[in-house]
Amino acid sequence: QSVLTQPPSVSGAPGQRVTISCTGSSSNIGAGYDVHWYQQLPGTAPKLLIYGNSNRPSGVPDRFSGSKSGTSASLAITGLQAEDEADYYCQSYDSSLSIYVFGTGTKVTVL
Amino acid sequence: EVQLVESGGGLVQPGRSLRLSCAASGFTFDDYAMHWVRQAPGKGLEWVSGISWNSGSIGYADSVKGRFTISRDNAKNSLYLQMNSLRAEDTALYYCAKDLGGTTSGVYYMDVWGKGTTVTVSS
Numbered sequence: 106q107s108v109l110t111q112p113p114s115v116s117g118a119p120g121q122r123v124t125i126s127c128t129g130s131s132s133n134i135g136a137g138y139d140v141h142w143y144q145q146l147p148g149t150a151p152k153l154l155i156y157g158n159s160n161r162p163s164g165v166p167d168r169f170s171g172s173k174s175g176t177s178a179s180l181a182i183t184g185l186q187a188e189d190e191a192d193y194y195c196q197s198y199d200s201s202l203s204i205y206v207f208g209t210g211t212k213v214t215v216l
Numbered sequence: 217e218v219q220l221v222e223s224g225g226g227l228v229q230p231g232r233s234l235r236l237s238c239a240a241s242g243f244t245f246d247d248y249a250m251h252w253v254r255q256a257p258g259k260g261l262e263w264v265s266g267i268s269w270n271s272g273s274i275g276y277a278d279s280v281k282g283r284f285t286i287s288r289d290n291a292k293n294s295l296y297l298q299m300n301s302l303r304a305e306d307t308a309l310y311y312c313a314k315d316l317g318g319t320t321s322g323v324y325y326m327d328v329w330g331k332g333t334t335v336t337v338s339s
Contacts, residue, residue, distance in 0.1 A: 107260065141325040143261070150311060150329040151253075151261065162327070194261050198322025203275055205251065205322060210260035 108133060109195055109208035116214040117185045125211045127178040127195035133206060135176035138198040142171055142180050145192040154193070155180060187215050218242035218328050220312045225333030228302055236333060238295040238312030243328075246270075246290035249315035251326055252297050254308035254335075264310070265297065269318035280306075302337045309334050 110128045117123040127140060134140055142155035153162055155171035158178060168189075170181045178197075182189055195208035224236040238250070252264040265276045265286040274286055285298040295312055309332040317324035 107262075138322055139325070143326075145261075150331050151326075152329070153325065153327050156316075156325050156327070192260075196261075196325065200322070202278075204277055205263040205266060205275075205320075207253075207261040207263060 107209045108199055108202070108206045109197060111193075111195060111208040111211045113209070114212045114214065116216055118216045119185055119187065121185050122181060122183045123185060123213060124182075125180045125193055125195075125213070127180070127208045129176050129178075129197060129206075131176060132201035133176075133197045133199040134173065134178060136200050138200070140171070140173050140178035141196045142169075143194045143196065145194065147191070151194065182213070185213075185215055189213055190215050218314070220314060220328060220330035222310060222312045222330045222333035225310065225335045227336045227338065229339050230303060230337055232302055233298070233300045234302060234335060236297040236299065236310055236312075236335070238330060240293045240295065240312075240314070243314070245288075245293040247318060249273075249318055249320050249324075250288060250295045251313045251315060251320075252286060252295075253311045253313055253326070253329075254306075255311070255332075256305075256308040259308075262308075266315070266320040267295070268320050273320045275320050299335070302335075304337050307335060307337045 143151040144154040145151045158173040159171045251266040312330040313326035314328040
C-alpha cells in the first residue's frame with residue numbers, strides 16, 4: 106500500500122551529490138504531515154536518518170539533508186561515500202487512510 | 217541502552233495463526249506508541265499496525281485488518297501481534313519499532329527499531 110513514490114535506484118561516484126525524491130499527495134505530505142527518512146544497510150534493520158523533513162538525529166553526518174515542498178520531499182547526499190550504499194525510505198502519515206505510509210524505497214549505488 | 221527484541225516468528229501453514237512478541241528495554245515503555253512494520257523478501261517496508269501508549273488508539277494496514285491484532289502489556293514492557301488466517305503474502309521479516317510520541321496520529325516517527333523476526337507462511 107505504498108502511496109509515496111520514490112525512484113527505484115540512484116547512483117553516483119564517490120564525492121558526488123545524489124538526490125532521492127519522495128512524491129505523495131494532498132492527504133499525506135501535502136496535508137502538512139512531516140516526512141522522515143530511514144537508511145537500511147544490507148542485512149540490517151532500518152535506521153532513522155532524517156526526521157521532521159530536515160532534522161538529523163545525533164550521529165548522522167551532515168552530508169545527509171532533507172527538504173519538503175508541497176506534496177513532495179527530497180533527501181540529498183553530498184560527498185557520496187562507499188558506506189552510503191543502502192536502501193533509503195521516506196515515511197509520512199496519510200490522513201485519508203489513517204495509516205503510516207512508507208515510500209517505495211530507493212537503492213543508492215556508489216559507482 | 218534502548219533495545220527492542222522481537223520473537224515468535226517461524227514457519228506456519230496457510231490459514232494458521234502465530235503470535236509475535238517484542239520485548240522493550242532501556243526506556244519508559246508506557247510513554248510511547250509502538251508499531252509493527254514488515255518487509256517481504258526483496259521488497260520494501262510496509263507499516264502493519266500501531267498502538268498508542270495506553271492502547272486507546274490502534275490502527276492497521278488494510279492488508280491485515282480483520283486478521284491481525286496488536287496489543288501491549290505495559291507492566292511487562294511488551295508489544296504483541298496476533299496474526300490469524302495467515303496467507304503466503306504475509307511472509308516477511310517483522311520489525312517492532314518505537315514511536316517518538318505516545319499517540320498514533322502520525323505526528324512523530326519511528327526512532328528505534330528491533331532486528332526483526334521472520335515469518336514464513338507456506339504449506
